[in-house]
Amino acid sequence: MNETSETHRIAIAGVGAVAEMHALSIADVDGATLVAGSCRTASKGREFATEHDCDWYEDTETMLEESAPDVLIVCTPSGAHLEPTLAAADHGIDVLCEKPLEITTERIDRMMEAADEADITLGGVFQQRFKPLFQRVHDAAAADRFGSLSVANAYVPWWREDDYYDGAWQGTRELDGGGALMNQSIHGIDATQWLAGATMDLEPDENPVEEVIAYTDRLAHDDSLMEVEDTAVAICRYRDGTLGQFLGATSMYPGSLRRIQLAGREGTAEVLEDELVTWRFRDERDEDEELRERFGDESDSSGGAADPMAIDYSNHRRNVEAFLEACSSNDPYPLDATEARKAVAIIEAIYESAETGEPVRLE
Structure with a gap:
């Protein structure tokens, strides 16, 4: 079990699939208790409450008033994150919100x-x-081991079957805010801009990406199933001149592992889901071989390449634990709203570029 410095009463808004990851994470953190979950569907809400030994409420506002949590985790559809966050703010309740923080x-x-x-x-x-x-890659970037970066790339060549979109909120403009980029590939985009940003001297609210030019399309799914893109490619220039590529797709059967790549004059790191494919630096250090041995085994996870739930919850647990520790200590949370906003701003710019056919600069 992992510990926080005080007891946290936690409620979850929206008890869909990702809420399971958070419920399991909370159970693993000593000092954290799941007290309630909200869901409009009674059968679904009661099943969640029974499985996780908590209360169920049909309405999030009522849940906040009656269960009195000190933390709300928002797991509603992407375009419905604003309202429960505003309600929690009205009650003085800290909020940890699933990706994307919101769709605009x-x-x-x-x-x-x-x-x-x-x-x-x-x-x-x-x-x-x-x-x-990824923490080790970030440490290397912050320590300037790559030298001046040349490229920072993310590739998410995934697949989703038609029934994933059929009658669901996924793939709709109103609640998904986009398709393969805003829903699936946002993790790769966030991780890559965060890693590349570690090499730059930026203000906290400054986005590492300066400009994008992009194409998006719906190529493998009928427009009766989804309103947004299942395929996107973008080229970007970072603020220090580094160049990058983003590929985001749910159109590439049977789906392949996510790949993230950082490379510069002094070294290259390449990660295939959980496998360290390349870790080479001009100034080889003793710990480098140890790192290659530790993370060099072939990944045994599909990482959600074809099945969105084919992941474990260990990284969710680390994410939840870091947030609760920040709430307890009043120290800054490293993935605050300013940080979480950056990936959405990049994707907004990609969508604008794809629509206009012109490069788009990020403010």
Whole structure:
């Protein structure tokens, strides 16, 4: 079990598939208790409450009033993150929100403003940042081991069957806010900009990506099933001149592992889901071989390449634990709303470029 410095009463808004990851994570953290979950579907809500020994509420507002949590984890559909966050802010309750923080930066800014006014902590979930392997890549980037970066790339060549979209909120503009980028590939985009940003001297609210040019399309799924893209490619320039590529797809049967690559004059790191494919630096160190041995085994996880639930919850647990520790200590949470906003801003720019056919600069 993992410990936080105080007991946290936690409620979850939206008890779909990703809420299971959070419920299991909470159970693994000593000092954290899941007290309630909200869901409009009674059978689903009661099943969740029975499985996780908590209360069920049909309405999130009522849950906040009656269960009195000190932390709300938001797991509703992506375009429905704003409302429960505003409700939690009204009650002075800290909020940890699943990715994306919201589907537009305008809605995210409203969440941030409410959190500031209520003096609550608002944080995001990007569990890839909490992988031990990615932490080591980030450390190397911050230590300038890559030298001047040349490229920072993310490839998410995934697949989703038609029934994933059929009658679901996924693939809709209103609740998904986009397709393969905003839903699936946002993890790869966030991780890559975070890793590349570690090599730059940036202000906290400054996005590492400066400009994008992109194409998006719906190529493998009928428009009766989804309104948004299942395939996207983008080229970007980072603020220090580094170049990058983003591929995001749910159109590539049978789905392959996510790949993230950082490379520069002094070294290269390449990660295939949980496997360290390349870890080579001009200044080889003793710990490098140890790292290759530890993370060099072929990944035994599909990482959600074809099945969105084919992942374990260990990184979610690390993400939840880091948030609760920040709430207990009043120290900054490393994945605060300002950080979680950056990936959404990049994807917004990609969508704008794909629509206009022109490069788009990020402010």
